[in-house]
Amino acid sequence: MKSDNIKVLLIDDDVDDFILTRELFSMVNLSNYTLDWAASYEEGLKIVECRKHDVCLVDYRLGERNGVDLIREARESRLTTPMILLTGQNDYDVDVEAMEAGATDFLVKDETSPARLERTIRYAVALNIERCRAEEALRAEREYFGHIISAAPTVIVGITPEGTTTFVNQAIRQVAGYEPDELIGRDWWRVLYPDEEYRQVERLLKDFEHGAVVNYEMELTTKNGEKRCVSWNSVNRLNEHNELVEIIGIGNDITEQVLSRRRLETTEDQLRQSQKLESVGMLAGGIAHDFNNLLTVITGYSELMLRRLDKVDPLARNVEEIKKAAERATSLTRQLLAFSRKQVLQPKVLDLNSVVANIEKMLGRLVGEDMELRTSPGAGLGQVKADPGQIEQVILNLVVNARDAMPKGGKITIETANVYLDNEYAREHIAIQPGWYAMLAVTDTGCGMDAETQKYIFEPFFTTKEQGKGTGLGLSTVYGIVKQSGGNIWAYSEVGVGTTFKIYLPLVNEQVSEPEPDAARPEKVVGTETILLAEDEEMVRNLARESLKMHGYTVLTAANAGEALLICQQHVGTIHLLMTDVVMPRMSGKELAEQLLRLRPETRVLYMSGYAADAIVHHGILDKDIAFIGKPFTPDALVLKVVEVLQQDRSSFSSL
Structure with missing residues (x-):
């Protein structure tokens, strides 16, 4: 350390000790050093605060204070200069106290040799240098990690x-x-x-x-x-x-993840609800099909009996009540078919604003004077393709539902608008494709619905009304018609505020369809043709046969497709019309017609069914050139349809 310039501060109130220490330094191998002296506690602490010395030698006795107090005060002031305590005697407790206060080392004056003094100073300085390096490294590390944390x-x-x-x-x-x-x-x-x-x-x-x-x-x-x-x-x-x-x-x-998770949960709920409604719809469609067969028989025979009875006959009144009950039941089965999407639709290009305007007066009478009915037609509304009668039914049912939600009066708003549903909306709503739609909304200011009720509103027979106040088929009918028309419907409701139903129907780039003129009615029909009737329900088969024979038709009957083909092969004369049920065991009516037409291509075909079977109907629309009559039908309606099919090459025909 001959080249070292070590600055040493001696803090000692005894001048003789300073002289002895200076002489001791002259004998050690520290030729390049500076020894400064502070003669009091206060002076020494003040010099230490200047941080100009490499090491301090602090005497234990400093007047009324002592060196340990000075070391402690220096450390509390964050002064890091190495301090070596000098004591007059080897006192272990003092040495320990000094080390705990922050001393680097300690020396006993009488036992300190030049070599020991040199080693102690070298050690203190080296230790301080190492400490400074460690602190600098720690500071740099803290700064480094601070930048990482900050960024x-x-x-x-x-x-x-x-x-x-x-x-x-x-x-x-x-x-x-x-x-x-x-x-x-x-x-x-x-x-x-x-x-x-x-x-x-x-x-x-x-x-x-x-x-x-x-x-x-x-x-x-x-x-x-x-x-x-x-x-x-x-x-x-x-x-x-x-x-x-x-x-x-x-x-x-994780806001976006939470929103995505909620969207997924909503989509899954919608999918489960859609699947449940699909299953219920299949069940409802099957029930409606069976009921329609029974209602065909009840309605048909009621009509035939009324023809034979005098109007004043008490039996006639009884039969009339039977017929009315059957007609009410027919209305219910139609609603079930609407929900199950098994209706035969007659879609036309139409303007929703015109549909609303055409029935606005009727809706006003329906809601009564204590309610305000307001329409807000959207400007430049695009065209949609749907069955006008079914869309009117949708609006009617929604307005009735809104009216019933406001027993004390309120406001109903029917609104239309062109809306664009984007990808984000499509992700949140199952079965929606991005694009332009015509929106039809019906809003009320009624009692509203809680979230639990909203889960079931489109299910058939679900109702919140009192017993006998509703069938629970109004909204399920709306749901079925909208879905079968290629649209979607959602409900938004808040308890005590009201409810909005929004229907979205895809826009089409076609001209609005012109209304077809009503056909004239003939006075009487006398049939001369031969009809092959294939129907697996015996009661329906008997009714249809009797109804047709009353008008002069020759009727060949078959209980299934196999019998019908056998008759086709054995019958010598012309078979002008095949009238077949669509759904039959072993072979469907469509398959029967295909095989029969290979044998008799001139024969015309009339399908009948209790619901729109997939064999002849796709998305509620009859396949091209398909003639169809839905059950239940009356004898007059059946004959009317037969005349239409047999005379379809004429420009028009008439009914009974």
Whole structure:
């Protein structure tokens, strides 16, 4: 260390000790040193504060104070200069106290040789250099990790047990809109989790007291009042007494993931609901088919009996009641078929505004004077393709539903508009394709519905009305018609506020269809043709045969397709018309017609069914050149349809 320039400060109130120390330095291998002297406690501490010396030799006795106090005070003032305590005797307790106060080493004056003094000073200086290097490395490391924490994309925050924010990185700006300086020193929980959210915080703080790691998701409130969902992993920092000192939280903004998860859950709910309604629809369609066979018989024979009875006959009144009951039941089965999407539709290109305008007066009479009916037709509304009568039924049912939701009066609004449903909307609503739609909305200011009720509103026979006040088929009919027309329907409701039903029908680029003129009615029909009747239901078969024979037709009957083909092969004369049920065991009516037409291509075909079977109907629309009559039918309606099919090459025909 001959080239070293070591600056030494001796703090000693005895001038003789200073002289002895200076002589001792002259004998050691420290030729390049500077020895300064401070003669008092106060002077020594003041010089140490200047941080100009490499090492301090501090005498234990300094007037009324002592060297240990000086070392302790220097360390409390964050002065890092190495300090060696000089004592007059080898006192272990003093030495330990000095080391605990922050001394680097200690020497006993009478036992200090030049070599020992040199080693002690060298060690103290070297130790201080190493400490400075370590502190610099630690400072650089802290700065390095500080930059990483500051630039981290996840929020990192320190919070005291009382809630005060001790630090937070820059990521908080993206998540909550606050600058870090706006939060440091403030109550983290009160700022970001006000009102309702703070109640969750109170429960969360109890978890912090009991667990080292707490994982949780909470919605925070941003600076501009928005809600963001953040997933937190929090670690407790404890002191030596195992007491909570600080909560370190690491947060990730998962708002988009939560929204995606909610959208997925909504879509799954919609899919489950759609599948359930599809299953119920299949069941309802099957029931309606069977009922329509029975109603065909009841209605048909009622009509035939009324023809034979005098109007004043008491039996005639009884039969009339039977017929009326059958007609009411027919209305119910039609609604079931509408829900199950098994109706035969006659779609036309139409303007929803015109449909609403055509029935507006009727709707006004329907809702009564104590309710306000308002229409808001959209300008430039595009065309849709649907069955006009069915769309009128949809509007009628929705208005009736709105009226019944407002027993004390209110306001009903029918609105139309062109709307574009984008990809995001399509993701959130199953079965929707992005594109342009005509929207038809019916809104009421009634009692509204809770979320549980909304799950069931489109199911058949579900109703919130009193017993005897409704069938529970109104909204299910709407649902079926809209879906069969290629559209979609959703309900939006809030208890005590009201309900809105929104229907979306895809726009078409076609001209509005012109209404067809009504045909004239002939006075009488006398048939001369031969008809092959294939029907597996005996009662329906007998009714149809009797109804046709009454008008002069020759009727060949078959209970199934096999019998019909056998008759076709054996009959010598012409078979002008095949009248067949669509759904029959072993072979459908469509398959029967295909085989029969190979043998008799001139024969015309009339299909009949209790619902729109997939064999001849696709999406509610009859296949091209298909003649069809739906059950239940009356004898007159049956003959009317037969005349139409047999004379279809004429420009027009007449009914009974």
